[in-house]
Amino acid sequence: MSSQKIGIVGSGLIGRAWAMLFAAAGYRVQLYDILESQLATALQELDKDLHRLEEQSALRGNIRASEQFALIGVTTRLEELTREAVHIQECVPEVLHLKKSLYSQLDELLEEQTVVASSTSTFMPSLYSEGLQKRQQMLVAHPLNPPYFIPLVEIVPAPWTSPSAVERTRDLMLSLGQRPVTLKREIQGFATNRIQYAILNEVWRLVGSGILSVADVDRVLSQGLGLRYALLGSLETAHLNAPGGVADYFQRFGGEISAVSATYGETPNTQEDRETLAEIARQCEQLVSLEKLDERRAVRDEFLIQLAKLKKQFE
Ligand code: NAI
Structure with a gap:
């Protein structure tokens, strides 16, 4: 169990899902939103969702729903959110200028130990962190919806993200019970x-x-x-589908794979x-x-x- 503080920016669908994942692992969570009313709704929803999951025996972690809920607080002040946070998970709407303006505010406030991960499903981290002073502390940690039941997280560094920020985010995701994959470099669409x-x-x-x-x-x-x-993934599936494993699979079917692939035509x-x-x-x-x-x-x-x-x- 950890008492480290996690900040979450944006208390919508994905922000709330992250709050539940972090609280289940015993982290102290603070949610920030520009709308106070949104934070009030988020707390109500979280309370309801955690207790519903407990009733369904689907609650994650080793502590009760009420204890998990007690770990979650809120703020409408970004400077309070960033204080002593080890990690900030950004979950604001998928609008580039919104993200850019938030990241330039964070650039002023971030403490040295804090890594900021964006939940973005489409923006490469260089798009919003370029030119910022603390850009080495920024990367993408992209979940799939619903993150509470789908463990994959894609960790995507910008060219300037520090290797230690990548490593720490990976360890943090593992500590939640998520299954991270780390891309060596950013690429459009991630994996x-x-x-x-x-x-x-x-x-x-x-x-x-x-x-x-x-x-x-x-x-x-x-x-x-x-x-x-x-x-199983597609490669292990192939590995199991030929007597001699994956090398045998591609030796046997590689010709057919190329022939079929040549008929796909243009991208629709x-x-x-x-x-x-x-x-x-x-x-x-x-x-x-x-x-x-x-x-x-x-x-x-x-x-x-x-x-x-x-x-x-x-x-
Ligand atoms: P949402 O619309 O449910 O929630 C966004 C929240 O951000 C709202 O509470 C809003 O009040 C708040 N907000 C808006 N501007 C803000 C600002 N400047 N500062 C702080 N809070 C602000 O959006 P959702 O679906 O939770 O998406 C958030 C992020 O997660 C997006 O980047 C999206 O691409 C990503 N994502 C979404 C998935 C989905 O299935 N919905 C799946 C994977 C990633």
């Missing part, structure tokens, strides 16, 4: 979205060319590949190809109407709890 977008592009082509319906193309993942990938323009978009939206809404999205999300999250438990056993 998750690069892989996710490769899948989305091909799914788009298969539906756009009329080869598969939305329901069937999604089944290829949810009833097929996804079941393997829930346990998902903003301009209105026809395919309309067709995908029509079929998706037949599967789940817009009014039912919240209900479907809730069911998914409920089953993610079970899956997270099962996956722990697998590991």
Whole structure:
């Protein structure tokens, strides 16, 4: 158990999820937001969520929900947030000028021991930290939603981020029970979205060319590949799929992989190809109407709890 202080900037969906992860590991958490009303709502939601998880036996950590909640405080003063914080997790909306203005304020206030990690899913850290004096203390630690049940965190340094900031963030994530991966250098889309977008592009082509319906193309993942990938990555999957392991796999199937890959064609323009978009939206809404999205999300999250438990056993 730790009594070190963690600051969280932005108390929306992701800020609250980080607050719960840090409190579960015994850290003192302070949430900062520009809206006082937002902080009040965040505290109410956190109290409710922690107790609900406790009732579902899905609460993380070794202390009770009420003790975890007691570790979480709030402030509307950035100078109070930065005081004696070992780590600040930034969770403000995905708007570059907002992030830039916040980071220039933080640049004035950051103490020497503090690392600031952005939860951004799209901005490379150099985009908002360039030119700042304390830019070596800044990096990205990108979670996946919902972070409470999906342990991956992508740690992405800017060219000037200090190796010790990267190392400390990695250790901190491990201390929460998250599973960090560290990119050697920043790259657009990090790793998750690069892989996710490769899948989305091909799914788009298969539906756009009329080869598969939305329901069937999604089944290829949810009833097929996804079941393997829930346990193992694509390389270990390949390793297990040939008698002589991964080298044998690529020797056997490499020709076919290249031949199929050569037929992919151009990257779809998902903003301009209105026809395919309309067709995908029509079929998706037949599967789940817009009014039912919240209900479907809730069911998914409920089953993610079970899956997270099962996956722990697998590991
Ligand atoms: P959100 O809109 O739920 O919450 C943002 C919060 O920041 C609000 O409470 C707002 O009042 C506050 N805020 C706005 N300007 C601020 C400022 N200058 N200083 C302090 N607080 C400020 O947003 P959400 O979804 O939590 O996203 C936050 C970050 O997490 C974004 O960078 C997003 O890309 C990233 N992220 C989001 C995921 C998602 O599925 N929602 C998944 C992974 C990352």
